[in-house]
Amino acid sequence: MKTAMAADSKQERQRAGAGGELDPAALAALPLPPCPGVVGMIETLRRMRNDSLSFITRMSRDYGPVSRLPLGTETLIFLSDPDLIGEVLQKRAESFHKDPVTRKLEESLGRGLLTSENPVWRAHRKAIAPLFKRSHLEAWAAEMVQGSEAMVDAWQLPAAAAAGAAAAAPTQEVDVASTSLRLTLGIVFRTVFGAEVGDVSAEVGEAIDEMMEQFELELRTWRRFVPKSWLRGGRRRVAHARAALDKVVYGLIAARRLRPLEDGDDLLGRLMLARDESGAALTDEELRDEAVTMFVAGHETTAIALAFACWHLGLQPDLQRRLREELHAALGDRPPGAADLERLPLLRATIQETLRVHPPAYVVGRTALHDMELGGFRIEAGNAVLMSQWAMHHDPRYFPDPDAFFPDRWLNGLEQRLPKFAYFPFGGGPQVCVGNHFALMELQLCLASIVRRVELGAPAAAGVRTSAAVTLRPAVPMPMQLRLCAPAGKVAAGEA
Template structure:
């Protein structure tokens, strides 16, 4: 049996402790009803590496959960080649949203990364600040008409993040795409989740109601993307737009010998667009939603963030260069990502047996990383459920392991859009907090793990326009 590169003899590891479950179905019910709580309980009871079994005999799946920062670093970085995106969940995402940068592997991934990387340099991403500010300004204006001054920040931030990424991707075609994405994405993501976590699935081409609903949503979503891609192709060299789709259509790369390996064909281009829409709006929407709701529940931190915004910006619009001038607001975003990571669970499949934390994870094992759990390890995050942005001062960050906080993944497959996510979040929060004060209506927000972290109810806040007098 092949061994991981840092095993020191994988077979020498002790048996992985198992979370107890029901005799017939193991932990299947627990994972379906509260997967995040199940993983947290597994770590608290059994430590850094835990086996969780789910499903009936003959169809049972064993999940090897790795919770320590050091183990996470092995899986994502130092031994990343040994842990692949070959599990059933990624296959379902791949079949619905295409073989884009999130789901591709091996030479496909390396080629895509070479083509896309130049479009996500810090300088290029900073150029998207104006689009984020424009969409945020629309939200700020719309809230003046909020009924009883109450807004659901989950819905509102999803709308804002989708509009922003659609504007950046499609430019003037934002209106034609945002509504289609908002209508079709929930249908497709629910379909992916049901199939990704099911012990067995019927073929996608069987004419069941669920299959037909998902197929119709994918046809509509693919159709609008293909239409806009066709328009860009026909415009060719005459295209003057600087939207991301135009740049992706023109992208070229070469190997070390200077050989041009071509750009994306139309299907590959659509795959990239779909992945950017998925990863680019749901993740940032989650961070914005919980940052606002946390500040609404913590008025002292809200006032401190607003004071920094007013002192740095005054009345002018925020710019990309302001990101470094708003360190406390950036810490608010990071702490929101710690408590509510947009990707609360990350899956891989082990190629070879690997020793992690003194235990042997076998070849072929489904491996689970859970930022939701690792971000709450009390040895790195004292009083872990407390909201405290000052956990992210430079001094505090330097004192923790690199992978005690990993909302953007890590290693060679770290999220290419992490600077854009931070830029969008800080600009949007700066504009919103300068215009409104927040008070939480819903004290707690139930959540669950989907493709991204999902709210299971409203996240309502009462907002008050700061340039209008308080009603007596």
């Protein structure tokens, strides 16, 4: 769906020629995107502080597909048109750098894929992207399933009631948010470093949590506006956490070099074998930065989605029953494998819907490298351009009844009919999430492993308070009442 403004701008670009940029005089004549006036600004800033999600949505609703928010020395531009989002993330990606918030992560993550710019980013992306190809992913599937099955075993849940029993079987309360985090942390840890290293994932997880907590405090509170040298306490904690993390990670890198690199399916070994265009291998520092990046980018995002999928299934017993029937029909009583996934459409739709309603990455940003036209407006060099998955995924133009959790909407080819950037949980263009297939496979395998064995009881409350920081995560625990469900054959027999 295109706005008149976007259509006009397309004609403008055609006039401008292949580069898609207008000449300086034509550019200077363009208006700046609309922004709140003095009264609107007070309300906008209040909303920005109290509820960043409704703030993002209201910017597009109140000011159109391209809007502007001047904030002192920074100017934020909000896009809410799929074609324009595609212009920035894909077609004109070379005209943008990463946004300042992502770049700030460099202090903790180093220069991995998430934070680096060209030429480092291009060389590393070329080396890393092939490591996520299908055959490699399949080797990690067993890790994902074993982790989930072990988690269900460790819950020690009460069994389902015997057929014809008078009373319902008891349940056990489990916080699905924290258990999902432990599960995905273990999976990404063993995928990156290999299962043989023993479990120091908790140590690594704690150091990363500490760094991320300080990062978020600096991002979201008054600390953002004071010189770094004043934040001695916070800085010390980051330095301490980083030193602890480095000790473990460099130790794992050294240990990995002692084993033949071709042995095992771990990402670290494969990264050590990778060569850039000049034939150079990654240094230990580069390996450290990429390993830590995978950890941070890859565990919380997936955990959030898994927890929300369980939550919604608890709220919709009929949907949960249909999903379990699909799993039992395809798998019988055995755990799932990568090869089963294409025969499980409702499972995939449930994950797609979870990432739509609760996109763990709820906004991506870029910085404009030069003045340019976008949607008929002038965007200036240095402007931060923000594109929100949250706003697009809840836009009723593309998703009728957008707040409803309704996986069936994906079962009739919706994805093919949507404009490309109306649904983009993993971003898009050259910097699309390098772990997107990994994450989709992990989410499906983990959810299938849980639902085939566990009855997810209704959570205590229908809604969960979320916190929109680096990711859109639950702000509170997510307790659910769980018990084992009847094995495959018994469910089918019971229903017949």
